[in-house]
Amino acid sequence: MSFTPADHAPASGVEEIALDLGGRTALVTGAGSGIGRATALRLARAGAHVRALDVTRAAVEELADLTGGTAEVLDLSDFDAVGALDPTADVLVNCAGIQHVAPIEQFPPEQFSRILRIMLEAPFRLVRGALPGMYAQGWGRVVNVSSVHGIRASAYKSAYVAAKHGLEGLSKVVALEGAAHGVTSNCVDPGYVRTPLVDQQIADQAAAHGISEEQVLGEVMLASAALKRLVEPAEVAEMVAFVCSRTAASMTGTSLVVDGGWSAR
Template structure:
């Protein structure tokens, strides 16, 4: 008689994106790079969008042996018409590109505030707008917006980033409500601090804003409210993005998948 422990357990459905076209913004590094490689590994043809031509070239070379393919597209997302155009015909859209500046409100440069909102809120709107006709036409689509714990909570000195992420949460939910009848889901992924150049570059600005030495910023500021005292890895975020594209997540829409090490549990 077969022991119960020897019986096969339930199998999670594999992510198979063969024949699908995905688009990832901010693809040259960090979370975007990890998402691009993960979706290509699942068989998707991925349009890797970034303004960093050299980073895209390295990414495309690294992806050579994956099941899918990576197509580098050098696009500056402040060109909103170009953003909308590049999204046409995509089945999976990952809005990831972002930038950060840490300054008190009274010292925050208005031009930087405008640029952050353009890249992190207006461009996702235009990308979604460009992608939806194809998604609606085929009755299937996946929109994943890489938000942040700062889409759910605020921190001082990050007016533009927090405003953009809060706006992205609302945009994502609106897309979910409108897309549900067409087989299109829209969700946010909300990581805490991720081991990326964007976070590493904050240390100097945070040190100046908080009056602390850089070696204390990680523990005393960035990870202060996290129960898990480490940075999350880009590959962990990419797995959450992939999950939302899979068959087991077809009923998840308008949600925010939080990966914050317990930050918002306070």
């Protein structure tokens, strides 16, 4: 099935920059939904062969059918499976993530460990595997979809905040080591994005606090944001595309914050 730029266009109002990834391969984790899916579709529209990786088979197979790319089913917390994966890619986008909300004294240690495995150690292992090929060709793009929680903290999200802060540091080290080899490494840091993960958080908090989902959104999640709306997945995907573009060739070791002003306070 052929895939053209008109297929599965981004949300209304999101303008796409000039980006040609023809002949390039992009490995996108968490590609089954949300930001990962939007990113996979965006890079495919730019001409990349997308290797869509997710734990949910149906989602990545449907995405591969749309893009003409490859579906790869993998649980990133399973390091044996990660080690068996061919990590070769010109563009690596670490996007997969999970969340668990609880006070530290009630936070299950096994869940803390699982979140760090998926969101920090797996990205390290994938970057470690992809860099030799990038170095050999003198070009590569590592993009880590972090979060405003990579630069700020929130109560009850100890594992998520720790993982994202660690990912920010890892990304900077990759930038320093990769610069001499034509490889850039950057983070994209969204605030609350309209994804299934956030939808579930809204529902959970509404139930826990006995308030409406509209109140959770306006009075809790967006209380500190200047722009009182969720970020759209396509907006984040466009920032990923930007750091892969020629315009951003000198940008490395930095973070593009897309949080509606959440971190400005």
